[in-house]
Amino acid sequence: xxxxxxxxxxxxxxxxxxxxxxxxxxxxxxxxxxxxxxxxxxxxxxxxxxxxxxxxxxxxxxxxxxxxxxxxxxxxxxxxxxxxxxxxxxxxxxxxxxxxxxxxxxxxxxxxxxxxxxxxxxxxxxxxxxxxxxxxxxxxxxxxxxxxxxxxxxxxxxxxxxxxxxxxxxxxxxxxxxxxxxxxxxxxxxxxxxxxxxxxxxxxxxxxxxxxxxxxxxxxxxxxxxxxxxxxxxxxx
Numbered sequence: 001x002x003x004x005x006x007x008x009x010x011x012x013x014x015x016x017x018x019x020x021x022x023x024x025x026x027x028x029x030x031x032x033x034x035x036x037x038x039x040x041x042x043x044x045x046x047x048x049x050x051x052x053x054x055x056x057x058x059x060x061x062x063x064x065x066x067x068x069x070x071x072x073x074x075x076x077x078x079x080x081x082x083x084x085x086x087x088x089x090x091x092x093x094x095x096x097x098x099x100x101x102x103x104x105x106x107x108x109x110x111x112x113x114x115x116x117x118x119x120x121x122x123x124x125x126x127x128x129x130x131x132x133x134x135x136x137x138x139x140x141x142x143x144x145x146x147x148x149x150x151x152x153x154x155x156x157x158x159x160x161x162x163x164x165x166x167x168x169x170x171x172x173x174x175x176x177x178x179x180x181x182x183x184x185x186x187x188x189x190x191x192x193x194x195x196x197x198x199x200x201x202x203x204x205x206x207x208x209x210x211x212x213x214x215x216x217x218x219x220x221x222x223x224x225x226x227x228x229x230x231x232x233x234x235x236x237x
Contacts, residue, residue, distance in 0.1 A: 001200065001212065001213075001214055001215045002212070002213050002214050003200070003202065003210060003211060003212050003213075004038065004210070004211040005202065005208070005209075005210055005211075006024055006035070006208065006209040006210070006211075007205075007208050008022075008205065008206060008207035008208050011023055011024050011046075011207075012024075012026070012027065012029075012030025012032070012035075013030075014028065014029060014030065017050070018049065018050040018053035018054075019047060019048070019049055019050070019053070020047070020048040021045055021046065021047045021048070022045070022046040022207070023043075023044075023045055023046075024043075024044035024045075024046075024191075024209050025037055025038075025041075025042060025043055025044055027043055027045060037121075038187060038189045038211040038233065039186070039187050039189075039213075039233045039234055039235035039236070039237065040120050040121040040162060040164065040233045040234050040235075040237045041118070041119075041120060041189055041231060041233045042063070042119045042120065042121055043117065043118060043119035044116065044117075044118050044189075044191065044209065045116070045117045045118075046116055046207065047114070047115050047116075047117060048112050048113070048114045049072075049074075049104075049105075049106045049112060049113045049114075049115075050106065050112060051106055051108055051109045051110050051111055051112060052105070052106055052108070052109040053105070053106055054074075054075075054103065054104050054105030054106055055103060055104045055105070056103055057077075057101050057102065057103045058101065058102070058103070059099060059100070059101050060094070060096035060099070060100055060102070061096050061097065061098060061099040061100070062096060062097065062098075062122055062125045062126065063096045063119050063120070063121070063122065064093065064094075064095055064096075064119065064120035064121070064122050064160040064161055064162055064164075065093070065094045065096060065117065065118070065119055065120075066091070066092065066093050066117070066118040066119075066120065066149060066158070066160065066166070067086060067091075067092040067093075067104075067115055067116070067117050067118075068091060068092075068115060068116040068117075068118070068148070068168075068229070069086050069087050069088050069089075069090060069113065069114070069115045070088060070114040070115060070116065070193065071087075071088055071112075071113070071114050072087070072088075072106065072107075072108065072111055072112055072113030072114055072115075073085050073086070073087045073106070073107035073108055073113060074086050074087070074104055074105070074106065074107065074113050074115055075104070075105045075106075075107045076092065076102060076103070076104055077102065077103050078094070078100055078101060078102035078103075078131060079100050079101040079102065080100060080129055080130075080131055082131045084133055085107050086133060088138070089135055089136050089137070089138050090133060090134065090135050090136070091133070091134050091136060091148045091149065091157060091158050092131075092132070092133045092158065093131070093132050093133075093149065093158035093159065093160050094129070094130070094131050094132075095122065095127060095129060095130045095131075095160060095161045096129055097122075097125075097126060097127040097128055097129040097130070097161075098126050098127070098128065098129060099129065100129040116191075116193075116229070118231070120160060120162050120164055120233065121162070121237050122161045122162055123151070123161050123162045123163060124161055127161060130159075130161075132158040132159055133158065134148075134157065134158050136148060136157075136168075138170075141168050141169050141170050142170050142172075143169070143170070143171055143172055143175050143177070144169060144177065145167040145168075145169050145177060145179065145230070146167060146168050146169065147165060147166070147167050148166050148167065148168055149164065149165060149166035149231075150164075150165050150166075151163050151164060151165070162233070162234070163182075163183065163186070163234055164186075164231065164232060164233045164234065165182055165231075165232045166229065166230065166231050166232075167179065167229075167230045168193075168227070168228070168229055168230070169220070169227070169228050169230070170225075170226070170227045170228075171195075171197070171220070171221075171222035171225070171226050171227075171228070172222060172225055173222055173223065173224050173225050173226075174221075174222060175221070175222050176219065176220060176221040176222070177219075177220050178217050178218070178219050178220070179217060179218045179220065179230055179232075180216065180217045181215070181216055181217065181218075181232055182232060183232075183234070184215070184216050185234070185235065185236070186213070186232050186233060186234055186235060187211055187212060187213030187214075187232070187233060187234075187235045188211070188212050188213070188215075188218050188230060188231065188232050188233075189209060189210070189211045189212075189230075189231045189233065190204070190209065190210050190211075190212070190218070190220070190228055190229070190230050190231075191207075191208075191209045191228070191229045191231070192204045192205065192206055192207060192208050192209075192226060192227075192228055193206075193207070193227040193228065193229055194206055194225075194226060194227040195222060195223070195224045195225050195226030195227060195228075196222075196223040196224045196226060197220060197221060197222050197223055197224075197226045197228055198219075198220070198221045198223055199212065199218055199219070199220055200212060200215075200218055200219055201219075203223065213235055218230075
């Protein structure tokens with residue numbers, strides 16, 4: 001088993017006033033050659049957007065972009081004709097493929113929106129762009145795994161163009177679960193959204209991340225009430 005630990009206070013940070021963002025991996029003006037990716041996981045941004053503000057129309061290509069709102073309402077509009085609002089419990093995925101423009105704004109003027117935005121390198125390049133969105137039941141992640149992302153529409157969650165699976169769990173203090181990899185050549189990156197947890201006995205706190213690979217399973221235990229994102233991704237690309 002091999003691991004890589006990213007403590008919350010070691011992340012890159014940019015506060016633009018309207019946007020307060022923490023970067024687990026190199027992004028924009030934050031660059032660390034040792035923090036470029038974990039396998040095909042390229043970006044993990046922890047963003048807080050002020051009321052009524054957001055990202056104007058901008059392009060992406062050949063990237064899988066997953067947005068996970070933690071609270072508030074985020075309005076998305078893109079060049080494929082989609083205009084949607086996502087909130088806690090919703091999962092959004094966009095395969096940028098040959099190219100797409102989109103914008104993201106806080107729907108509300110009077111409160112912040114907080115989200116995780118994740119970029120995954122694609123399995124196939126230059127595909128036609130696609131958009132998907134799904135609403136998940138929050139109770140279905142209580143003390144168990146709730147799958148929110150999978151490849152090729154073969155299982156629960158939104159579909160992305162990569163052999164990757166994401167799960168969220170909300171564990172009560174003292175509860176444990178085990179995650180079994182779909183492919184033992186993959187790795188798992190666990191991100192503690194809230195609380196304190198132990199992953200394969202490595203203690204983690206709020207917003208810490210741990211990459212684990214060369215394993216078949218990982219063991220997750222909640223040291224306090226915890227919310228954890230588990231991302232299984234290919235290590236080769």
